[in-house]
Amino acid sequence: MASLGPLSELEKGDFPKKVFYKTTVQDAWVEQEMEGFLYINKNKEDNSLLIMSPICTHLGCAAGNAEVSMKENEGVEFYCPCHGGKYDEQGINVGGPPPRSLDVFESFIEDKNVCIAILSPMVREKRKK
Numbered sequence: 001m002a003s004l005g006p007l008s009e010l011e012k013g014d015f016p017k018k019v020f021y022k023t024t025v026q027d028a029w030v031e032q033e034m035e036g037f038l039y040i041n042k043n044k045e046d047n048s049l050l051i052m053s054p055i056c057t058h059l060g061c062a063a064g065n066a067e068v069s070m071k072e073n074e075g076v077e078f079y080c081p082c083h084g085g086k087y088d089e090q091g092i093n094v095g096g097p098p099p100r101s102l103d104v105f106e107s108f109i110e111d112k113n114v115c116i117a118i119l120s121p122m123v124r125e126k127r128k129k
């Protein structure tokens with residue numbers, strides 16, 4: 001599990017945003033420090049938090065090593081430099097080789113913080129054309 005902080009803090013500022021986490025994960029008897037980041041945007045449908053993995057769905061490069069670049073009149077785009085994968089601001093694959101959208105995390109509240117199961121990102125359903 002990874003805590004992303006209070007919902008009131010996550011709701012502040014512009015979207016999409018890059019949010020860092022640091023946690024300890026338990027795998028059988030091994031405990032391990034883990035840190036990284038995620039992208040968070042608002043779901044278009046219900047305005048809830050859309051928590052996205054930055055791992056490119058092509059071959060696993062971190063799309064986040066690429067910058068979230070703002071293109072004039074085109075909105076925000078996530079870009080994976082490995083092979084030129086592109087995702088829109090909702091993490092939908094819109095260009096290059098990625099076969100599907102960025103994976104997402106379900107969230108829950110614990111001790112007033114938004115938490116996710118960091119080792120269990122979910123594959124999104126394919127977008128209908």
Ligand code: FES
Nearest residue numbers: 056058059080085
């Ligand atoms: S690993 Fe991201 S485009 Fe290939």
